[in-house]
Amino acid sequence: MSELLSAPVDGISGATAAELLPEETVRAIADEIWASFIGEDEVLVPLDGELPAATVSAWVGIDGPWRGRVVLTTSASAAEELTRALLRGRAPAVLDAEDVEDGFGELANVLGGGLKALLPEASSLTLPMVGAQPPASGPDEHLVSSLWRGERVDVVVCSVPLPH
Amino acid sequence: MKILVADDSRVMRQIVIRTLRQAGYDSHEVVEAENGREALEKVASEAPDLVLSDWNMPEMTGIECLRALRASGSQVPFGFVTSEGSDDMRSTASAAGALFLIAKPFTSETFEDHLAPVIG
Incomplete structure (x- = not known):
């Protein structure tokens, strides 16, 4: 991901991720995406569960007066099932890693875009990245956990510190 | 009728x-492009009746593609389908000559509402 280079300006720059994008906002946007793209009956249940040792994450950066990151994390199997749900009847019997990276990354992209649109000042979005280990979160990491088909799905929103 | 869909x-x-297809455009031919540059090339080679483009793409963004099309004299109907639906982006899109901006996530009803005035 391209790191976000612009300096913060007065206004929303001092706000924490949770102040700018509170839990209910994150849940509302995620619920809308799940209903539209994953399936009408697919729901994110606001409960904690266990994340497996091996997870996959997809993330996008938000670049503007507030600089932040939105990270979606779940198990590898759930990421594959989410991609299969996105493709619905067009999913091949065996999804390759590139398909899952594409589909899961696009989910993070749409989630980041939906949250970015709610910020009080105009910002831009970086292209999505996918990997086993997302970049380290800032001190205001804001975690929203859910269960989807019994698998834990985390959304983390955080500020991105300026490079020193 | 031919629709060009551009998204990375x-x-x-x-x-x-x-x-x-769900919105009723199942008889239309669809061609695909992976970025704005490929979309620009395919507008020339495929002569689509409508372009549906993502905004944020590598190589060339959707808005850069639209501006290049208009600068070259192409008036192909162009709409965005993007995860970034802020007021600022809608104004930028409109000023560049886009007919509409559909924000992701979307429904087939949203597609019908925006596409019907353009391609029936």
């Missing part, structure tokens, strides 16, 4: 194409 995500292109 193959999965999202599939979702857009599926939504077009």
Whole structure:
């Protein structure tokens, strides 16, 4: 991901991720995406569960007066099932890693875009990245956990510190 | 009728194409492009009746593609299908000559509402 280079300006720059994008906002946007793209009956249940040792994450950066990151994390199997749900009847019997990276990354992209649109000042979005280990979160990491088909799905929103 | 769908995500292109079918545009030919530069080339080679483009793409963004099309004299109907639906982006899109901006996530009804005035 391209790191976000612009300096913060007065206004929303001092706000924490949770102040700018509170839990209910994150849940509302995620619920809308799940209903539209994953399936009408697919729901994110606001409960904690266990994340497996091996997870996959997809993330996008938000670049503007507030600089932040939105990270979606779940198990590898759930990421594959989410991609299969996105493709619905067009999913091949065996999804390759590139398909899952594409589909899961696009989910993070749409989630980041939906949250970015709610910020009080105009910002831009970086292209999505996918990997086993997302970049380290800032001190205001804001975690929203859910269960989807019994698998834990985390959304983390955080500020991105300026490079020193 | 031919519709050009430009998005760097193959999965999202599939979702857009599926939504077009659900919105009733199942008899339209669809061609795909992976970024704005490829979309620009395919407008010339495929002569689509409508372009549906993502905004944020590598190589060339959707807005850069639209501006290049208009600068070259092309008046192909152009709409955005993007995850970034802020007021600022809607104004930028409109000023560049886009007919509409559909924000992701979308429904087939949203597609019908925006596409019907353009391609019936």
